[in-house]
Amino acid sequence: MKPSLPAAIALAVTALPAFAQDEAIDNATLREDAQFYFEAIPTEPVAPEGNELTPARVDLGAMLFFDPRMSRSGLFSCQSCHNVGIAGVDGLEVSIGHGWQQGPRNAPTMLNAIFNIAQFWDGRAPDLAEQAKGPVQAGVEMNNTPENVVATLESMPGYVEAFAAAFPAEEAPISFDNFAVAIEAFEATLITPNSRFDQFLNGDDEAMTDQEKRGLAAFINTGCVSCHAGINFGGQDYFPFGLIERPGGSVLPEGDRGRFEVTQTADDEYVFRAAPLRNVALTAPYFHSGVVWDLSEAVAVMSSSQLGTEMEEEQIEEIVAFLGTLTGEQPQVVHPILPVRGSNTPKPQP
Ligand code: HEM
Ligand code: HEM
Incomplete structure (x- = not known):
């Protein structure tokens, strides 16, 4: 059974002695504790349930991801807001989509999103396939219809071929x-x-500096780990944002009540998925509101709002240094050549 939150925090706090500045770090103990809470990212991709990672299917997915013609205006692709060159984000406070409209939330990265329990800040899409249907239809994102997407795809011989290769057993691919x-x-x-961090977890003592190791110990000791755990250091469960103390209105805007909109349960007011922290040093600005640009400030907000403590600057710096070790090898993606339009391809619309 999952312990209740304060108990979970208490458990985490007693789990590991903090390392004082001048104290030698016991790598074996630190690694053992880290292995209890976290997992390394696999070196090879894993197929999601019910899907297959055949080269034809992955290549088609890349084409669709980069193709702005999947949007009504012909201007926005998934890449517009999840840029693979900048760790899968757009670097804006909140995203800009169709008709230059601002959406309500910051765009989270799709890197490692496969490991999250569910998608979106409030977890309203159960998996990536269900998620992908959202932005195409969202008025403030790509503002298209499924019918227009299918008509666009059917009008281009390049896509007819690519879908047939990606779904060879199907009559209507x-x-x-x-x-x-x-x-x-x-x-x-x-x-x-x-x-x-993964190299350290897998046995390499030299992969992290002493400051980063102290940050890891503090991340566990102070209780961050009670919400940010597992393979993605988050993305695995839901928690009230402002558990102990509500952060200011711009960080946690009143109008966005998080999971409440999904479950309509009072307990879920201002509950959000614990943000995944892999590559977090690359994905500013922070929080679903995107108003915090500095990672140290984000850690300080978490410390006061989620743990009810004012952390010393030195400890914040150690945690920030540790979070930097969560930056992994970025996927090298070649921009695909996209199929040429056909004579009956629907034209872009304003
Ligand atoms: C969320 C993929 C298009 C903005 C997400 C997530 C994924 C994703 C996987 C969830 C990540 C997570 O929860 O950790 C895609 C794909 C797209 C696409 C495959 C194309 C079909 C766009 C576009 C925009 C955008 C064009 C901007 C106009 C956002 C925002 C969120 C989000 C703001 C968070 C929304 C919320 O939590 O309510 N996207 N995206 N996405 N994406 Fe996209
Ligand atoms: C978000 C770090 C403790 C729940 C975040 C973010 C960071 C962070 C950097 C923003 C990530 C982003 O926007 O990409 C930390 C650290 C902690 C800590 C260093 C310890 C000092 C906690 C605890 C909880 C928690 C104890 C649960 C009680 C959340 C939630 C979010 C989040 C729900 C998403 C907030 C939103 O909707 O904008 N955390 N966290 N965190 N954290 Fe923590």
Whole structure:
């Protein structure tokens, strides 16, 4: 049974002695404790349930991910807001989509998203395939319809061929469902293994500096680990944002009540998925509101709002240094050549 939160924090706090500045670090104990809470990212992609990572399917997913013609305006692709060159984010406070509209939330990275329990800040999509159907139809993102996406795909011989190769057993390979399945297959390959933390976890004492190791110990000791655990250091469960103390209105805007909108349960007001922290040094700005640009400030907000403590600056710096070791090898993605439009390809619309 999962312990209740304060108990979980208490458990975490007693789990490991903090390392004082001048104290030698016991690598074996630190590693053992870290192995209890965290897992390394696998070096090879793993197929999501019900999907296959055949080269034809992954390549098709990449084409769809990069193709702005999947949006009504012909301007926005998944890449617009999840740029693979900048760790899968857009670097904006909140995303800008169709008609230059601002969406309500910051765009989280799709790197390693395959390992999250569910997708979105509030976990409203159960998996990546279901998730991929959202932005295409969202008015403030790509503002398209499934029918127009399918008509666009069917009008281009290059896509007819690519879908047939990706779904060889199916009579009608082009469908909105298969569009999403192919994108999911591509996203499953977007993982960032071999971070310095993973190297340490796998036995290399030299992979992290003493300051970073102290940060790891503090991350466990102070209780961050009670919410940010598992393979993605988050993305595995839901918690109230402002558990102990509500952060200011701009960090936690009143109008966005998080999981409450999904479950309509009072207990879920201002509950959000613990943000995954892999590559977090690369994904500013922070929180679903995207108003915090500095990682030290984000850690200080967490410390006061989630743990009810004011951390010393030195400890914040150690934790920030540790979070930097969660940066893994970024996937090298070659921009695919996209099929040429056909004579009946629907035209972009404003
Ligand atoms: C969330 C993928 C298009 C903005 C996500 C997530 C994934 C994803 C996997 C969830 C990540 C997580 O929860 O950790 C895609 C794909 C797209 C696409 C495959 C194309 C089909 C876009 C576009 C925009 C955008 C065009 C900006 C206009 C966002 C935002 C969120 C999000 C703001 C968070 C929304 C929320 O939590 O309510 N996307 N995305 N995405 N994406 Fe996209
Ligand atoms: C978000 C770190 C403790 C729950 C975040 C973010 C960081 C972070 C850097 C922002 C990530 C991003 O926007 O990409 C930490 C650290 C902690 C800590 C260093 C210890 C000092 C906790 C605890 C909980 C928690 C104890 C649960 C009680 C969450 C949630 C979010 C989050 C729900 C998402 C907030 C949102 O919706 O914007 N954390 N965290 N964190 N953390 Fe923590």
